[in-house]
Structures are given as structure tokens and as C-alpha cells.
Amino acid sequence: MDWQWLTLTLNQAFKWTLYNSIEASLLVILILLCQQLGKNHFPIRWHYAVWFLLLWKLAIPWSLDSSISLYNWLPASPWTSMQEAPPPTEPIVLGTGVLNPHDSALQPDIPLANDASFSWISLLSLIWISGVIIFAITMTLSTYRLLSQLKNDAFIQNEAILRVFSQCQKQMGITKSIPLRTSHRMTSPALMGIWRPQIWLPANLLDKLDEHELRHIFLHELAHWKRRDIPVNSIMSALLILNWFNPLLWYAASCMRKDQEMACDALALTYLQETEVPRYGYTMIKMLELYACPKQIRFTAGFSSSKKQVKRRIEMIRHFKKRAYTWTVSGIVVVLALGVFTLTDAKKVLGNEVTFTVPAEGEMRSATDHAGLSIINTLNTPVKAAGSGKVVTAEYDTKTGKGNQVILEHEGGYQTVYSHLEKLEVTAGATVTQGQLIGLLGSSGRSTGPHLAFQVLENGIPVDPMKHLEDVKTQ
Incomplete structure (x- = not known):
């Protein structure tokens, strides 16, 4: 495997x-x-459903560009354009010219602006992928260990309990077979399994709850199955592995699980008579007394929660109306607005895109990473400004071997760089127009022949000049 390609892909x-x-x-x-x-205005179901916008944002790598995207206000991502460049595996052909990575005459022209950042970006990439691997292994082992411990747990055979459970399934319209099991290792009721769901109950729970309280437990766990919460929790856990470095996303996942429990309560309550709703709240309080420190297990959906969360759920139950599980127009509008503004990518407002003209005549050769051009021609060929702007630098560069160099600053965060010039025709601080003479093509600095090394920088990062050269794009 090509190590360079692997490093580039990882970065x-x-x-x-x-x-x-x-x-x-x-x-x-x-x-x-x-x-x-x-x-106090949006229904319980809305508070949980809005988190699916976050799942979409984290899980879907592609989205439409939009001028109204909220991310237009964020600083431009300096690596977006770099990601479009393929790994340097083959020479790039433009017209009749070829720039080979091993061509010593043109090698100095390949942009090196990323060299300084290469080491720390690669280091951060290695730290990130190491964290992903560690978290993935840890979660996989913990899940496997738990399932191994639970696989021999007994199935519930009590006919009275099974009858109550069957009635709950029938009431909720669930026809799939979902076994009931008991375990000494569980600290609260939990639903596990995507394709073969099973409900686990703490071993001593059955002796401490009456028939009505068991019904509340079953309705809640079946609500998790009916709402497909196990696949959702599994997806969120996988996304957290990829984004393990972001504490705000871990907090969001915790809030999402809490809102999920509220939504399940709301769904379960819709299957109860109005007079039975308060008893559902008492069941939760009793569960908190029995299992004060329930352990949250990933890839599962449980029942109990912290005292603070139970207080919030009790408050919801006190004011519960069946419409709390329905959507409202305002809730739909807010979700759609958030989706439009946050599930789209940043895009420059149409008409403000910066384009440039080819700065000099000659044979064009592109660097293998698409981050620069070499324009080969005879000595003293006129070099003109690719776009209107201000001269930032016009001097001999002694540090990088670029010789006589001119750097122009343009609107939109762009700069153009002209290196190895024979002669400078502008001075720093001057304002130039597109097509104005700024120097003569040469071979100054570390160079083995007359040519112009041309770069386009976006927010200080080299990008593919071919995508910004207007006269090339229209050919």
C-alpha cells in the first residue's frame, strides 16, 4: 500500500x-x-425529533451548497479545496506539457506552503484515528462482554407476567416476538437487540412490582421498540466514536437520550387511560427508589434515569395531554428552518466568486498535487497580474529559493504568487489592475530554466489554480 496515499487520505x-x-x-x-x-410551546415528541438533524449532519458527508447556509458565517475551511486534489500518483498533463514529480528542473516550483503544517496535521490525524480505534475497541469489547454475561440468563416463564406483556404488545400493535428475560447483572429494565430484540429485567424486580406497574414498564420498553430507538442509539454511538474529541457532542448525545426517554413516556402514556397517567409517574418514582444508580448501556434503551431527569419526567406527566405526542405547525417550521440553515454547506454568494486570468503566455504544467502551475517560456516574457489587487510583497526571496517574487492580495481572502521573476515591475503597497505588468519571466532563485511559478492561495492555503483561471475554464 502506498504510504503517501494512506497519509493523505487519513489527513x-x-x-x-x-x-x-x-x-x-x-x-x-x-x-x-x-x-x-x-x-412550553413545542410537544414532547419535537424535543427528541429535532436531534435527528444532528444525526443527519454527522452521518451524511455530502450536502447541498447554499448561500443562506449558516456556515457561511464561519471562517472558510482551509482544507476543503485540498480535499479535492487526488493523491500524487501520476504526472499531470496539460496540453503538451507534463510535470513529473522527479523532474529536477521544475521540482522547486511545487508549492511548499503546506510543509510547515504537514507534520502537525499528520500528528493530529494519527491521534484522531488512534482515539477512534481505542473507542471502537472499548465499546465493542464492553458490549461483547455484557452479551456474553447475559446469554445464559433465564427466560421468564410466569404465565401471568407473559399475559400482561402480550396484552401490552397487542395494545401497541406490535406483532414481533420479543422475549422477556431476567438478569442479576441488569440495574434497570432494558431493551437490547436490533434484529432480535429482547427485554431484560432485573432479577428481583418481578417480586417488587404489581401488575399495573409491570404494565407501565412493558409499555415503556415496547415504546422504545416501536420508535426504533435501538438503531438510533447505535448510530449515535458510532458517530461519537468518530467525533470522540468533541465534548459538546457527548453532551448532546446525553441530552438526546434524556429526550428519548421523555418521548417514550409520552408514547406509552397515549395507551393509558387518563386516570392511570398519575400511576405511571409513581412507577417511575418507585423505579428510582429501587435502582438509584442505573447504569446506562450503549446500544440499549432503558427505563430508569437520574433523580433530576425523573423530576423532569414527572413534571411532564403531570401536565400530559395526548396532543403532547403530536406535531405542531410551529414545531415543523422550526425543524425545517434549522434543516435549511444547518444541513447545507457554505457557499459564496453568486457573483462574488474570484476568477483570474493566466498571468503569462507559455506552456503550462501543473504540480502533481494541483497546488501550483509552472508556465515555461523565454526569458523576459511579460508577467501580468492575474487579478486586481494590492501588492503585498515585491522582493527577492532568500528563504525559500523562489527568487524575485510578487504576491498580490485580492478580495475574498485570495492571494496570487509569482516566483522566479527576472525583473520586478511593481513595489509593495501598490494597487494593480488585472492584466497590468508586474514583472518579467525569469529563472532567479533555485531554478534550472526560465519559467513562472504561479500559485493561488485561499486563506493562506494553496488551491488548484486551474479552477480559478477564467481563460482556461472557458476553453
């Missing part, structure tokens, strides 16, 4: 994950803000 995966995680953090803040503002 790009890390950069995308990092920037996507930053965008997702902004979405988390908006969701929490909307939940707080709409606490």
Missing part, C-alpha cells in the same frame, strides 16, 4: 471530520437554544 478524513464536528457543534447550540425557548 483529509481528519480535516473533514474536524470541520464537520465544528459545524455540528453550532447545530447543537441552536437545538439547545430552541428547546429552551420552546420548552
